[in-house]
Amino acid sequence: xxxxxxxxxxxxxxxxxxxTTYCNSSTTLSNIQWYKQRPGGHPVFLIQLVKSGEVKKQxxxxxxxxxxxxxxxxxxxxxxxxxVGTYFCAGSRYSTLTFxxxxxxxxxx
Amino acid sequence: xxGVTQTPKFRVLKTGQSMTLLCAQDMNHEYxxxxxxxxxxxxxxxxxxxxxxxxxxxxxxxxxxxxxxxxQNFLLGLESAAPSQTSVYFCASSYVxxxxxxxxxxxxxxxxxx
Numbered sequence: 001x002x003x004x005x006x007x008x009x010x011x012x013x014x015x016x017x018x019x020t021t022y023c024n025s026s027t028t029l030s031n032i033q034w035y036k037q038r039p040g041g042h043p044v045f046l047i048q049l050v051k052s053g054e055v056k057k058q059x060x061x062x063x064x065x066x067x068x069x070x071x072x073x074x075x076x077x078x079x080x081x082x083x084v085g086t087y088f089c090a091g092s093r094y095s096t097l098t099f100x101x102x103x104x105x106x107x108x109x
Numbered sequence: 110x111x112g113v114t115q116t117p118k119f120r121v122l123k124t125g126q127s128m129t130l131l132c133a134q135d136m137n138h139e140y141x142x143x144x145x146x147x148x149x150x151x152x153x154x155x156x157x158x159x160x161x162x163x164x165x166x167x168x169x170x171x172x173x174x175x176x177x178x179x180x181q182n183f184l185l186g187l188e189s190a191a192p193s194q195t196s197v198y199f200c201a202s203s204y205v206x207x208x209x210x211x212x213x214x215x216x217x218x219x220x221x222x223x
Contacts, residue, residue, distance in 0.1 A: 006151075009149070030209075031209065033211070033212075035212075041216075042199060042214040042215060042216050042217050043152065043199070043201075043212070043214050044214070045211040045212060045213070048209075048210075048211070088151060088152065090152075092209070095159075095206055096142075096154055096157060096167065097154070097212070098154075098168075099144075099151045099152040099153070100151055101149060101150060101151035102151050
């Protein structure tokens with residue numbers, strides 16, 4: 001079945017450092033979504049990418065969708081303590097989403 | 110605006126007991142989903158529904174049943190709970206098909222099976 005892999009599993013940064021998480025699929029995706037889950041919370045939608053090579057920005061967050069629509073990345077510039085949480089990508093090929101295992105981000109002040 | 114509400118939020122069961130988790134959404138969404146989240150495993154789809162009266166199996170459906178008798182409610186049942194079903198369960202809904210639109214998640218239900 002479809003697999004969506006995320007790396008790294010975990011990253012600890014100092015506040016102000018940049019952070020990137022990568023998502024790779026074994027199959028071509030129709031689109032990819034990104035979610036953030038704060039500790040003890042529920043996943044919250046961040047963004048959806050649909051087009052090959054698409055790049056979208058939300059303030060300090062930059063999202064990319066690969067040209068082959070099999071990979072994606074989320075980059076956070078100058079992390080803040082409010083960025084703490086687990087970031088999930090979720091890929092779609094047919095009618096449902098398959099989530100990656102997530103990247104847990106810790107930010108030390 | 111409540112969004113997606115799950116009850117109960119916490120439950121402890123003994124092996125072999127049964128229970129039902131209730132998910133209610135007030136956004137008039139057609140699509141509803143049940144996921145389970147285990148440490149290091151991400152979110153795995155158990156069952157989903159594309160509209161009132163419909164249900165379909167997801168990635169990990171064994172040991173669970175669901176019903177969608179009303180559009181706003183999606184019930185997840187465990188007929189005979191097992192320790193392997195200890196998990197955090199999330200319900201989600203979406204206006205369009207979940208692979209093309211944003212999922213709105215409930216706050217989760219933490220289930221422990223002893």
